[in-house]
Amino acid sequence: MRKFLHNVLFIEIxxxxxxxxxHYFVKEVTLQYPHEKxxxxxxxxxxxxxxxxxxxxxxxxxxxxxxxxxxxxxxITVVSEVDEKEGQIVRRYASSFDIDITKCxxxxxxxxxxxxxxxxxxxxxxxxxxxxxxxxxxKNKLYDIGEKFHGEAKGYLVAHNxxxxxxxxxxxxxxxxxASRQEDETEPEKKKAAPKLEAAVKTxx
Ligand code: SF4
Ligand code: SF4
Numbered sequence: 001m002r003k004f005l006h007n008v009l010f011i012e013i014x015x016x017x018x019x020x021x022x023h024y025f026v027k028e029v030t031l032q033y034p035h036e037k038x039x040x041x042x043x044x045x046x047x048x049x050x051x052x053x054x055x056x057x058x059x060x061x062x063x064x065x066x067x068x069x070x071x072x073x074x075x076i077t078v079v080s081e082v083d084e085k086e087g088q089i090v091r092r093y094a095s096s097f098d099i100d101i102t103k104c105x106x107x108x109x110x111x112x113x114x115x116x117x118x119x120x121x122x123x124x125x126x127x128x129x130x131x132x133x134x135x136x137x138x139k140n141k142l143y144d145i146g147e148k149f150h151g152e153a154k155g156y157l158v159a160h161n162x163x164x165x166x167x168x169x170x171x172x173x174x175x176x177x178x179a180s181r182q183e184d185e186t187e188p189e190k191k192k193a194a195p196k197l198e199a200a201v202k203t204x205x
Contacts, residue, residue, distance in 0.1 A: 070113035
Protein backbone atom coordinates (compact mmCIF):
# COMPACT_ATOMS: atom_id res chain seq x y z
CA MET A 1 0.00 0.00 0.00
CA ARG A 2 2.83 2.35 0.98
CA LYS A 3 4.64 1.67 -2.26
CA PHE A 4 1.44 2.26 -4.20
CA LEU A 5 0.92 5.70 -2.54
CA HIS A 6 4.54 6.62 -3.24
CA ASN A 7 4.03 5.84 -6.92
CA VAL A 8 0.69 7.59 -7.25
CA LEU A 9 1.71 10.77 -5.42
CA PHE A 10 5.15 11.00 -7.10
CA ILE A 11 6.78 11.36 -3.67
CA GLU A 12 10.35 10.97 -4.99
CA ILE A 13 9.81 13.66 -7.62
CA UNK A 14 8.30 15.98 -4.99
CA UNK A 15 11.34 15.46 -2.76
CA UNK A 16 13.69 16.28 -5.63
CA UNK A 17 11.70 19.43 -6.54
CA UNK A 18 11.73 20.55 -2.89
CA UNK A 19 15.52 20.28 -2.87
CA UNK A 20 15.81 22.17 -6.17
CA UNK A 21 13.48 25.03 -5.09
CA UNK A 22 15.16 25.33 -1.68
CA HIS A 23 18.33 26.39 -3.52
CA TYR A 24 16.53 29.43 -4.97
CA PHE A 25 16.91 31.05 -1.54
CA VAL A 26 20.58 30.18 -0.98
CA LYS A 27 23.29 32.73 -1.85
CA GLU A 28 25.10 31.87 -5.11
CA VAL A 29 28.67 30.62 -4.76
CA THR A 30 29.37 29.86 -8.41
CA LEU A 31 31.50 32.41 -10.26
CA GLN A 32 31.07 32.93 -14.00
CA TYR A 33 34.77 32.44 -14.84
CA PRO A 34 36.49 34.03 -16.79
CA HIS A 35 34.16 37.05 -16.47
CA GLU A 36 34.24 36.82 -12.67
CA LYS A 37 37.28 35.86 -10.62
CA UNK A 38 37.70 35.06 -6.98
CA UNK A 39 40.07 36.88 -4.63
CA UNK A 40 43.18 34.82 -3.93
CA UNK A 41 45.21 34.95 -0.69
CA UNK A 42 48.83 36.14 -0.65
CA UNK A 43 49.91 32.57 0.11
CA UNK A 44 48.62 31.46 -3.32
CA UNK A 45 51.15 29.33 -5.21
CA UNK A 46 50.87 30.52 -8.79
CA UNK A 47 53.52 31.10 -11.46
CA UNK A 48 57.11 31.46 -10.27
CA UNK A 49 59.08 34.62 -10.97
CA UNK A 50 62.49 36.19 -10.43
CA UNK A 51 62.92 39.51 -8.64
CA UNK A 52 65.27 42.47 -8.85
CA UNK A 53 66.28 44.82 -6.05
CA UNK A 54 63.78 47.68 -6.15
CA UNK A 55 66.15 50.62 -5.84
CA UNK A 56 68.93 49.47 -8.22
CA UNK A 57 66.99 47.09 -10.50
CA UNK A 58 69.94 44.73 -10.06
CA UNK A 59 69.15 41.02 -10.38
CA UNK A 60 68.84 39.40 -6.97
CA UNK A 61 69.77 35.93 -8.21
CA UNK A 62 73.43 35.03 -7.62
CA UNK A 63 73.26 31.72 -9.49
CA UNK A 64 73.99 29.57 -6.42
CA UNK A 65 71.63 26.79 -7.65
CA UNK A 66 70.25 26.09 -4.15
CA UNK A 67 66.76 26.31 -5.63
CA UNK A 68 67.67 23.61 -8.17
CA UNK A 69 69.00 21.37 -5.39
CA UNK A 70 65.83 21.85 -3.29
CA UNK A 71 63.46 21.16 -6.20
CA UNK A 72 61.91 17.68 -5.86
CA UNK A 73 60.94 17.62 -9.56
CA UNK A 74 64.39 18.62 -10.85
CA UNK A 75 62.80 21.22 -13.11
CA ILE A 76 65.20 24.14 -12.47
CA THR A 77 68.35 24.55 -14.56
CA VAL A 78 70.78 27.29 -13.56
CA VAL A 79 73.98 28.27 -15.38
CA SER A 80 76.18 30.42 -13.14
CA GLU A 81 78.62 33.12 -14.24
CA VAL A 82 80.99 35.53 -12.52
CA ASP A 83 82.15 39.02 -13.47
CA GLU A 84 85.74 39.84 -12.66
CA LYS A 85 87.44 43.19 -12.23
CA GLU A 86 91.17 43.55 -11.68
CA GLY A 87 91.45 39.83 -10.95
CA GLN A 88 88.69 39.92 -8.30
CA ILE A 89 85.22 38.51 -8.59
CA VAL A 90 82.78 41.40 -8.31
CA ARG A 91 79.52 39.73 -9.24
CA ARG A 92 77.96 36.30 -9.37
CA TYR A 93 74.79 35.78 -11.37
CA ALA A 94 72.79 33.28 -13.42
CA SER A 95 73.50 33.69 -17.12
CA SER A 96 70.72 31.24 -17.84
CA PHE A 97 67.82 30.25 -15.61
CA ASP A 98 65.07 27.90 -16.81
CA ILE A 99 62.10 26.36 -15.02
CA ASP A 100 60.18 23.60 -16.75
CA ILE A 101 56.68 24.40 -15.49
CA THR A 102 55.30 21.15 -16.92
CA LYS A 103 57.19 19.32 -14.15
CA CYS A 104 56.62 21.87 -11.36
CA UNK A 105 54.39 20.73 -8.48
CA UNK A 106 54.18 24.24 -6.95
CA UNK A 107 55.59 23.10 -3.61
CA UNK A 108 57.47 26.38 -3.07
CA UNK A 109 60.65 24.65 -1.84
CA UNK A 110 62.77 26.59 -4.34
CA UNK A 111 61.50 29.89 -2.93
CA UNK A 112 62.28 28.78 0.61
CA UNK A 113 65.77 27.63 -0.38
CA UNK A 114 66.79 30.91 -2.03
CA UNK A 115 69.12 32.81 0.33
CA UNK A 116 68.43 36.21 -1.27
CA UNK A 117 64.69 35.95 -1.93
CA UNK A 118 65.26 36.13 -5.67
CA UNK A 119 62.47 33.65 -6.37
CA UNK A 120 58.83 34.12 -5.44
CA UNK A 121 55.41 32.92 -6.46
CA UNK A 122 52.63 35.07 -7.87
CA UNK A 123 48.87 34.68 -8.19
CA UNK A 124 49.17 34.28 -11.97
CA UNK A 125 47.54 31.04 -13.13
CA UNK A 126 46.27 31.77 -16.63
CA UNK A 127 49.09 30.55 -18.84
CA UNK A 128 47.67 27.45 -20.48
CA UNK A 129 48.97 26.91 -23.99
CA UNK A 130 48.87 24.42 -26.84
CA UNK A 131 52.66 24.61 -27.22
CA UNK A 132 54.48 22.71 -24.46
CA UNK A 133 57.67 24.67 -25.13
CA UNK A 134 55.95 27.86 -23.91
CA UNK A 135 55.88 26.28 -20.47
CA UNK A 136 59.63 26.37 -20.13
CA UNK A 137 60.02 29.72 -18.38
CA UNK A 138 63.42 31.20 -19.17
CA LYS A 139 65.22 33.96 -17.29
CA ASN A 140 63.66 36.80 -19.29
CA LYS A 141 60.16 35.46 -18.86
CA LEU A 142 60.69 34.92 -15.12
CA TYR A 143 61.94 38.51 -14.68
CA ASP A 144 59.04 39.81 -16.79
CA ILE A 145 56.55 38.00 -14.53
CA GLY A 146 58.41 39.36 -11.49
CA GLU A 147 58.11 42.90 -12.85
CA LYS A 148 54.44 42.58 -13.80
CA PHE A 149 53.36 40.91 -10.56
CA HIS A 150 55.89 42.50 -8.23
CA GLY A 151 53.33 43.31 -5.52
CA GLU A 152 52.01 39.75 -5.50
CA ALA A 153 55.52 38.28 -5.34
CA LYS A 154 56.44 40.51 -2.38
CA GLY A 155 53.12 39.63 -0.74
CA TYR A 156 53.97 35.93 -1.11
CA LEU A 157 57.38 36.37 0.55
CA VAL A 158 55.87 38.34 3.43
CA ALA A 159 52.99 35.85 3.86
CA HIS A 160 55.52 33.01 4.10
CA ASN A 161 57.70 34.86 6.65
CA UNK A 162 60.58 35.10 4.20
CA UNK A 163 60.61 38.85 3.92
CA UNK A 164 59.40 41.73 6.01
CA UNK A 165 57.57 44.86 4.93
CA UNK A 166 60.06 46.94 6.93
CA UNK A 167 62.76 48.08 4.48
CA UNK A 168 65.42 48.25 7.23
CA UNK A 169 64.94 44.56 7.99
CA UNK A 170 64.79 43.63 4.31
CA UNK A 171 68.21 45.24 3.79
CA UNK A 172 69.67 42.52 6.05
CA UNK A 173 68.75 39.82 3.54
CA UNK A 174 70.49 41.54 0.66
CA UNK A 175 73.45 40.00 -1.03
CA UNK A 176 76.56 42.10 -1.22
CA UNK A 177 79.63 40.78 -2.93
CA UNK A 178 82.38 40.47 -2.01
CA ALA A 179 81.53 40.62 1.70
CA SER A 180 85.01 41.83 2.72
CA ARG A 181 84.73 44.87 0.44
CA GLN A 182 81.22 45.75 1.49
CA GLU A 183 81.59 45.16 5.21
CA ASP A 184 82.46 48.74 6.11
CA GLU A 185 79.66 50.22 4.01
CA THR A 186 76.94 47.97 5.41
CA GLU A 187 78.04 47.89 9.06
CA PRO A 188 76.17 51.03 10.19
CA GLU A 189 73.06 49.88 8.32
CA LYS A 190 73.26 46.41 9.92
CA LYS A 191 73.67 47.86 13.43
CA LYS A 192 70.66 50.12 12.91
CA ALA A 193 68.43 47.25 11.78
CA ALA A 194 69.69 44.51 14.15
CA PRO A 195 67.16 45.06 17.01
CA LYS A 196 64.28 45.14 14.52
CA LEU A 197 65.52 41.97 12.80
CA GLU A 198 65.73 40.17 16.15
CA ALA A 199 62.20 41.27 17.04
CA ALA A 200 60.91 40.11 13.62
CA VAL A 201 62.54 36.67 14.03
CA LYS A 202 60.98 36.29 17.51
CA THR A 203 57.54 37.25 16.15
CA UNK A 204 57.87 34.70 13.33
CA UNK A 205 58.85 31.98 15.83
S1 SF4 B 1 57.75 25.02 -6.81
FE1 SF4 B 1 58.63 23.03 -6.20
S2 SF4 B 1 58.52 21.77 -8.05
FE2 SF4 B 1 58.21 23.89 -8.70
S3 SF4 B 1 60.24 24.61 -9.30
FE3 SF4 B 1 59.95 25.16 -7.14
S4 SF4 B 1 60.83 23.45 -5.96
FE4 SF4 B 1 60.53 22.74 -8.08
S1 SF4 C 1 67.09 31.90 -7.47
FE1 SF4 C 1 68.06 32.00 -5.44
S2 SF4 C 1 68.59 29.86 -4.93
FE2 SF4 C 1 68.16 29.93 -7.15
S3 SF4 C 1 70.16 30.24 -8.11
FE3 SF4 C 1 69.26 32.28 -7.82
S4 SF4 C 1 70.06 32.97 -5.82
FE4 SF4 C 1 70.40 30.75 -5.90
